[in-house]
């Protein structure tokens with residue numbers, strides 16, 4: 001079985017926020033929700049140069065996801081390969097998942113009131129393509145890591 | 151139906167190669183061309199979809215019904231609008247002569263068509279935005295190398311050291327060049343960055359000089375001094391290809407690293423250590439001579455100094471250095487045909503070529519039109535057509551520009567978006583977005599030159615047209631069919647390709663046609679013929695400059711310090727916006743809806759403000775004010791206040807960007823006349839503004 005992770009090579013990342021937009025455009029999301037986030041720490045002198053530390057964050061696709069059991073309609077699903085996703089047909093927008101998630105990852109889509117979150121772009125993965133954020137990262141700083149879990 | 155087309159991005163003027171997927175005429179995916187960029191695209195490129203779907207752009211031709219700038223419009227059909235423009239142009243030509251019409255556009259590969267149109271009409275007055283961008287660099291390169299700034303390109307990937315003076319390349323975002331720089335760093339290369347504040351580019355640097363605003367030239371002189379003193383230059387190259395080295399040696403004698411350190415506010419030992427690094431890394435050290443160097447009154451000389459450093463490194467026409475971009479002829483191939491029309495032999499209306507004989511005529515200098523328009527010398531200007539160019543957002547002091555524009559009988563804006571100029575104009579001809587329009591084929595020069603083109607991915611959503619359609623339709627109404635003989639874009643492509651032997655089918659596989667299989671370099675021994683100077687050599691001292699009354703090696707003058715209560719206004723770029731073009735884009739405005747003012751913590755303390763508090767920025771004559779949040783940091787020079795360019799727009803139909811942030815251009819009162827006499831660029835960073843704590847920071851609560 002495969003387990004996926006997204007790795008940010010922070011030496012190449014230039015905090016251009018491209019990935020955030022690549023993600024939401026691919027998911028056809030309106031102004032409001034973001035499914036991933038680039039953040040940079042305030043500048044700090046290191047070796048004579050003011051530097052920042054950049055991190056990329058999105059859903060952790062937890063091994064034991066707290067968001068899954070709380071969903072009253074079983075819309076939050078964990079796939080065999082570990083991807084945690086929301087079945088949009090079943091979601092009623094109660095946002096119980098958001099409250100259960102330690103990082104409040106699921107967000108509400110103002111277009112239909114339903115919850116949305118990173119699903120690793122599983123439609124693309126299943127078609128042999130890379131997730132949107134990785135495929136289009138401006139500097140190829142984002143990488144898909146597929147761990148073989150036995 | 152699913153479709154995939156290769157095209158060229160139009161969200162900024164870098165024009166990255168892209169691939170666009172659509173289904174039933176709706177865009178589903180945009181990515182960087184996989185063959186060239188491996189899919190990489192920036193936030194702006196992806197947000198092209200939001201531009202296409204934005205209903206806050208002009209959706210059909212608009213004719214002004216109220217006073218100029220009042221924002222009262224009536225919708226018109228294309229036929230009526232084109233007849234209106236053609237009729238007015240014909241009447242102006244009849245009464246004042248064809249030269250009384252100016253056409254301005256953005257620079258770049260497609261300007262040929264606009265230029266051909268205005269020349270065919272009979273006017274020499276084509277101009278572009280370059281006076282607020284690369285003119286100083288261009289003229290600096292011409293004065294030394296005999297070729298303009300596009301006469302060299304940079305093999306950054308294979309360099310060992312890249313030196314950037316205020317060129318924030320990771321915010322300006324040319325993706326292919328960014329990849330090259332990151333690849334160079336991955337291979338252990340060095341990046342030295344010089345700026346008055348820290349930027350994204352600076353955070354990747356191996357060495358950073360935060361200099362006093364206006365002292366780039368001083369730093370470069372100190373470096374030249376030390377390079378010569380240590381003998382870190384290519385003696386053979388100088389002997390073979392360069393004149394004026396002795397004069398340079400004498401000139402830089404006094405400009406020691408200790409002197410430069412004092413002027414710039416950096417450490418002498420850091421300059422010396424930097425020169426040791428380039429001593430070790432040469433010849434593969436690239437001093438980028440600047441992109442937009444329309445900044446200080448000595449930016450032309452700063453750029454010359456960077457060019458001189460490249461010459462000293464002896465890095466020309468080699469791997470990991472500068473190279474001369476190659477075209478079809480260099481690959482033993484025939485080039486494409488281009489729409490063209492010779493420039494009428496009439497004096498330019500901006501004075502370039504006669505009042506200012508030392509500037510290259512080319513696009514002239516847009517800012518110099520205004521004073522000539524006011525005095526009607528050498529003739530009155532009666533119409534200004536702005537082709538995707540916004541003079542009011544790009545050049546200083548729009549109110550002063552309006553005085554000159556008011557002398558015109560016709561102001562036309564051809565643009566995808568409403569611009570500040572468009573809002574003031576008489577008629578807006580809405581151009582289709584880059585995703586909805588085709589354009590003619592262009593040659594992209596380089597080590598491996600290419601032919602490429604922009605292709606329409608979907609049909610226009612609104613009643614808009616491609617620029618080639620607009621200019622062809624106007625040309626046909628004005629009897630200029632000889633220059634614009636074609637009726638369809640297919641006819642135009644076929645005519646362009648005819649001499650080359652290629653057909654449109656050759657673009658199918660990758661979206662471009664590569665003219666060489668491997669990088670083309672010239673024989674270094676035979677370089678001499680490449681420098682188009684009077685002597686055929688690289689000239690560190692230019693007779694042409696001397697004749698025009700300018701020194702080639704100009705003594706440094708210390709920049710003025712701001713008066714009490716004022717700071718020097720510095721503007722720059724951010725990665726998520728293209729100047730003023732994108733600030734109303736729904737997805738980009740979501741990332742950055744307004745700009746802020748960067749202010750040094752010492753100044754913030756004096757003003758009693760913290761990050762997030764409101765600051766008021768006022769022009770020197772207090773005729774323009776704007777209130778923005780402060781970004782307090784140690785990493786901006788205490789003499790400067792920095793803000794991102796492009797904000798502070800006042801176009802009500804653009805609800806997201808209406809009055810958001812501060813406009814740097816509106817703060818530049820009287821600055822149309824403050825320009826680099828030797829280089830021609832506008833001095834965009836020679837502006838002082840009042841900065842104070844805004845009274846709008848009140849903590850009182852009055853509302854219920």
Ligand code: SF4
Nearest residue numbers: 013016017018019137
């Ligand atoms: S697109 Fe790539 S380079 Fe840009 S912020 Fe995201 S991870 Fe970083």
Ligand code: SF4
Nearest residue numbers: 059060062065067101
């Ligand atoms: S939404 Fe939260 S709890 Fe659920 S998998 Fe993602 S990170 Fe874990």
Ligand code: SF4
Nearest residue numbers: 023118120121131133
């Ligand atoms: S994997 Fe897909 S859904 Fe998840 S953050 Fe990246 S683009 Fe968004």
